[in-house]
Amino acid sequence: MAEAAGVPAESLAGCRARAARTVLDQVVLPGEELLLPDQEDGDGPGGAGERPLRLNAAARSRGRVVCGPGLRRCGDRLLVTKCGRLRHKEPGSGSGGGVYWVDSQQKRYVPVKGDHVIGIVTAKSGDIFKVDVGGSEPASLSYLAFEGATKRNRPNVQVGDLIYGQFVVANKDMEPEMVCIDSCGRANGMGVIGQDGLLFKVTLGLIRKLLAPDCEILQEVGKLYPLEIVFGMNGRIWVKAKTIQQTLILANILEACEHMTADQRKQIFSRLAES
């Protein structure tokens, strides 16, 4: 018994670290270690003798590698912390290395600096608003963090309003803080989201899928009828159309399109277009 249990454990431990580029777009599990391209073992199969020379040259020209969400640094290697598919993006211009990250799915949002989110104002205490963003703590939003706000000219924000803003402080040690202006002091579409409409919650992966540059779903949705959508990276979507029925249809489509195939989606859209 002990022997049988011991052997698999050894073999597992032996082949734990895989090269990152061999695992691209495949499922990785938490606990796996990944080797960066210029750390692969010289005595792998094929070309063992020549490898060390080539790797040294590559190592010097390698720039900084960015390890994104789902990965952590572990010595010289990457350690996977979320299960999902491993992705890689080549560096656009110069600053080398590229970005590795894990495309995972989750519903719980963790505040990240720079993310644009939709929040609900829950309290107004003194000079700051407490905004619920779906994280572990409500974020704080100062009343001066709106475009054109001064001590005398306060923004018109009430409890229960929807706010579209971005995080300036978001780490595990401090309460998250958000603002509704950018670094130049302009609003850029952030601030209180208007009247009416519907707010609903989806998974974080769906938001990223919908906000991808080549998203067909949004293009098709845009052809149906005039509408307005706001996407928050915390999994919240706000939609508004001319009638309540149209708004509800839109909300249902967006929620359902996560689990539909492209054909099913096209069927639904064509049915809608007819009616």
Added chain:
Amino acid sequence: MDRFMQRGLDSETKKQLEEEEKKIISEEHWYLDLPELKEKESFIIEEQSFLLCEDLLYGRMSFRGFNPEVEKLMLQMNTKNKAEEVEEQTVELDVSDEEMARRYETLVGTIGKKFAKKRDRAIYEEDENGDIKPVKAKKMFLKPQD
């Protein structure tokens, strides 16, 4: 030596006092008696944000003219992402650096002349080109030596 109008300590005495303070401080400072650990420069940076990974569009959208301001914003923000890459390459200067340096050199003299008293205006002589060039030697009060 006569010393009039002397406030505070002499510079020598000051130096001595500073050195004594430093000695006291360095003896009191605690330090670890370990060999210096050399941290390897790591090539890996950790980032928790998806903005670097994927090129995501701007979060507010409007279709078929429902909200014209948002539609304008959409165009602005989505082209800003692509325009940023192009702008890095071309930085055009209206005025070259050398010309700026020349202008500033003469500007200092012109403005200085404006605020100088009549007696001092003679210091600002005119160059051949008509540019104002301030001469450095100005008449200052010389302290009588003992």
